[in-house]
Amino acid sequence: MTHYIGRFDEILLVEDNSTAAERRRLAGVGSEDTGQTITVRVHRLNGASKLVVARRTYEAGSMRSKRSAKIELASKLVDRAADGGQPVVVAGTSYGSASAFLEMLGERDLPFVVQIRPSTVVQLNERGRPTVAAADVLERGRWRDISTVMPDGAELECSAAKLATVALPAGTGWLFAAQVGGIQGVHRGTIIGLASFDAGLADLVQLVAHARWIRRASRNEKRREAARTGAEPSGAASAITARANIALARQQDARAQAELPQIQTSTKGLLRQAASILNVIELFSGAGGMGLGFLLGGGPQGRYRIIYSGEANPIFVQTLRANHKSFERAARLRPASRTPESSEAADLREKAVLERAEAVAREAGGATFLIGGPPCQGFSMANRNSWSASNPHNELVDVFIKYILRLRPLGFLMENVQGILWTPNAGTSVSVVDVIERRLKAAGYVLFPKLLDAVWYGVPQNRTRFFLMGLHRDLGYSADDFGPWGPFPKPSHGNPSRPFVTVRNAIADLPRIGNGESEERASYDEPSDEVLQENEFLRYARAGAEHGVAFDHVTSRHADYVIERYRSIPAGGNWESIRDQMTNYADVSRTHSNIYRRLRWDEPSITIGHYRKSMLVHPSQHRGLSLREASRLQSFPDWFRFAGTASGKPGGLVHKQQQLANAVCPLVTKAIAEFMLNL
The missing domain is CATH 3.90.120.10 (DNA Methylase, subunit A, domain 2)
Incomplete structure (x- = not known):
């Protein structure tokens, strides 16, 4: 591990978890504050060691001060971490672009190198002392190729330049920049830095690049911690083998192909006897793809009727309205006979919305099925940094469960991504799926978890998703009635007589x-x-x-x-x-x-x-x-x-x-x- 220390004892690296990905508004719910917690950390880097020396967590919106809560906490943590030494402070754009943070460092006479946003306004230290956006100074530099090494040993090659001297809250600083990839202008590979002292260009770039490196290092540590603590399901879902990629999934399918014909399921027709029209409530509807499948799967008589669609985003609700009407026309059904008469944007977390869904179900003679896919960003393979039930997206699974417990449908179907299998429940090493199973089993449901690949059912796409079906014990079914495949259709495609759709x-x-x-x-x-x-x-x-x-x-x-x-x-x-x-x-x-x-x-x-x-x-x-x-x-x-x-x-x-x-x-x-x- 190589660091530029120079006349400094060490590097103090300030960062937190308030990234845009973790703080963005929830999709499928209202726009109120999500109660996100923010953790500010200070890392000490000295030679070959990296140590978190100070950290503190606070609830977003809970602190009020002249400075922002993050800056206030960062100031105190830097004070504690510096402890009389002579470190150089390094931070990313959320701190470097905050004048209050630079003022704090100036008050403490701490040297720093920070990354700033291209839009950050700086005051040039020249005649007239003009104020300009940092990006507007990029063309001033004498650019040259440099190479430096990051703490993990990775080599960073870029072009870089010192751009100008600028006025700081305390004294004068140096504005510099680096372009990774050789493209000039502002893009993803642009790093604009501000230093309170002069040093070699390669040293300044190496220091400021730590702000990017620490984000990657923190993500990797989070993943390793998740692997150590584990959240392997211990209930019915524990028998599920993840489908990591298309190649491995095809190997699994080839091994299972010989077993499928021997798998027997017992369907007793109990649901047919329960109701001639099956009322469906769809939650977190989005564009309505899940509900559309039920409408299309209702047979010539249209046995499924969607009586309520719950969705918060008004744009998505427009999609629902239009396509409910289009389905009625395409299916040549009596107007509004199988779809809701109206759909309004509604935050499913609100008590009044739940009561409205209850009233609709009561008027329709009860909810036969409750279906939905709570927003899955917190479990997604594309967002692996958020594999935690403390992610506000993951809390929406609790909302889905609440509706099941209140509406008491004969059955339910929940869809999500594979990541839900190994995401730990908040503050525990128990998987989210285990918690769901325990709560719904106690409510009288027999549960059937399954990974299904869309390509099995005539979709021209390899897409594996987790499905959890629950059938209330009043229907008279047990887990043994369906064998290892459960109450799910066997694959219809992927065989010589009916190949996958291309x-x-x-x-x-x-x-x-x-x-x-x-x-x-x-x-x-x-x-x-x-x-x-x-x-x-x-x-x-x-x-x-x-x-x-x-x-x-x-x-x-x-x-x-x-x-x-x-x-x-x-x-x-x-x-x-x-x-x-x-x-x-x-x-x-x-x-x-x-x-x-x-x-x-x-x-x-x-x-x-x-x-x-x-x-x-x-x-x-x-x-x-x-x-x-x-x-x-x-x-x-x-x-x-x-x-x-x-x-x-x-x-x-x-x-x-x-x-x-x-x-x-x-x-x-x-x-x-x-x-x-x-x-």
Whole structure:
């Protein structure tokens, strides 16, 4: 481990956990304060050692002072950590861009090197003493290539320059910058630093880069701690084997293939006797993909009726309203016979909302099923830094349980990501799934946890999700009635007679478009009867759609350099195919394997998350996926459209993309719903 210490005894590195990812407003709930706790830490780095020497946690919004709570705490912690020595203080942008923090360091005569935001205003120490945004000074520097080593041994290569001397709250400082990747201007690899003393450029860059390094080191420590404490489920979910990636999942499936025909399930028709129309309440509805599956799986008579849809985001509610009407038209059902008469944005945590759902269920003759997918960011593989039930997103699972306990449905179905299996419950080493099982077993439910891959049920996408089904013991079922597969449909696809649906099956018929296509209504050549006969998925996608029209075949506009990157990526390739072009990434080695992934025509798609942010590439055209293409890969039919504004007016592509990323694949829940009709 190498550090620049120079005339200083050590480095004091200040950081906290109040990142945008952890503090953002919850999706699917109201906008009030989430009660997030913030932990401020000071690390001492000296030679080869790193030690947290001071830390304190506070509740966001609970402290009031002239300075912000973080700055006030950081001041006290730095005082304690300095302890009469002569350290250099290093901090990231949330501190470096705060004048109160710099004032505090000046009052204590502590030298510092901090990172500041490009928008931070600085006062140049020159004639007239102009004030400018730090980014506006980048062109002044005499840039040169430098190389330095980080505490973990990683080499940081960049171009850097000293830009100007600036006025500090106490004395004069030096503004400098580094560009990782060789691209000038402001981008993800831009580091702008402010130092209270002069030193060699490489030393200053090495010091300020610690602010980025500590975030990565803290995340890694958090992951290791989670692995040490463990949250392995001990209940019914303990028998589940995680599906870490597509290759391992296929190996698991191959081993299980021989066992599937021998697995017997016993369905007694008890649910059929309970009610002719099965009332469904959908919570955390999002765009309504889970509920749509039940509507589609209700059979010719439409046995499922959604009596209540609970969703807080008014834009998503617009999607629900529009598509409930579209479903009624597409299914040629009596208006409002299978969908709610109205849907309003509602915070499911509020008592009045729960009481409203109870009243709706009572008027409809009771809730047969309660379904939903509480927001999953806290458990997601894409957000592994938040694998903790203290993450406010994870608390919404408790809301889902509360509705089950109050409404007492005959059954429920909860969907989430795999991460829920190993996320510990807050303050314990017990998994969240174990806590759910204990509470709902005590309430009289027989529980069946299962990992299901969407590709098994005709979705043109590899997408594994956790499902927990509960059947109330009053129905008369026990765990032994269903065998090891549980009350879930066996895979319908992935065998010689019915192979997996491919990207070609799903989107090859759509018209060719370019980068940034914005026409929401495109002319479409309807496939022939022969094509529809051969392509079961396309037959499903076009059923009920307006003839001769493909809606929402639109794409985000990417910069020219992004399109050039796309040209160099072969089918199945990803960012590694263009590694030498990824110059605007601070650390390309940490990039997710599915970034810049070009899909293959003759395979199912990779998991569709936020496809624009992941830069998923069309199999043969040099552009990102269109909204309609991504919708089909999620198994939404062509008549289904996403709203992008709270008024329902056109626009809002980013909101449509986010809804799609969060959605449950309708064909998966359709298969479950069809199977449940026999229970």
